[in-house]
Amino acid sequence: MTSLSAESLPVETSEHVVSVRQAVRRRAVELGFSLVDQTKIITAASELARNAIQHGGGGEVIIETIALQGRRGLRLAFADRGPGIADVARAMTDGYSTAGGLGLGLSGAKRLSHEFAIEAAPGTGTRVVIVRWK
């Protein structure tokens, strides 16, 4: 996998959720994503950015345009400074929320992406990486 270009954005306040969405939209348009694909990756980014703020006490996202075997895609890596997740399997369950939300953010983001990885050992913060290919 080769990285074509990358940028890093802060994810600290709810205004940043908007700026992350806009940056993802810009890159998805550059890559020629269809309207549906754009909306999916933007919505996934919105969920993960809000999680990083609400549960992780803020962090950052690296937005990267990548290429692999002739395919191009968008890779988003969210990292926060929070307590991590004690039970990742449970956090990934539909309808499970510790913050009074719908409990679909993490599992929804996974369904909206082609690749999904989460590292969330307690004490090290949470790192979520998603990829959507064109």
Place this chain on the structure above:
Amino acid sequence: MSDADVDSDARQFSRALMVAIESGDVDVQATAWSDVRDVLARLSESRAIHGASPSETATFVLSLKQPIFHALRRRATDQNQLADLIWTASTLLDQLGLLVTELHQKAREGVIARQQQEMMELSTPVITLWEGVLALPVIGTLDSARTQVVMESLLQRIVDTGSVIAILDITGVPTVDTLVAQHLLKTVAAARLMGADCIISGIRPQIAQTIVHLGVDLNAVTTKATLADAFALALRRLGKAVTRTPPRSESASLTPAASAGA
């Protein structure tokens, strides 16, 4: 900003500056400098509102350096005294320059806060489509503060008009994530408690697919693709129908979708 304005600002500023300098105090935060600060606050604000950059505003003060240094050079008796004088004057003007930049920044922030407030109110108009039918076209980001305003204005209008159907149109909402969905569901539930049924319209194909993947359950809510569909449904529920009549020159035109649905 006209030359006359700049001239008048410059006169006021230099007059206040003279008075302050004569006090002998070189701390711009001191009482002797309050007039200078007032003049600068006023002119920074007006420049910020007119869209001047912070450096343009600061230049108003810093451009005094050259004439002042020239004057000091003529007055000074020796090099050491000149260096001291220039140092004092330079420090003073730098302080004033920083003060102006801060004031400018503060004024810009005020402008932005006011615009946010205005946008929040402007973008949530509740419209009466028909007797008993309200429509709320939501445009932009549905973050928490906005949703609160949206919800309040809708619920208030339901009370005021005694409406039984409210249409929430989200054509202008670019992203519907779980938080937005939750806000919508809460608004629908609150309206229902007040005796009004909500229809959510303006669900574009890409939003529909995304909602399905997210796993958000909107089954409890009536949804329609367009506002026209939602309006046609509302009329049907009220037992009203839109019928075609022979065209008259001044007859009010109705939307084709509404007449087709009725």
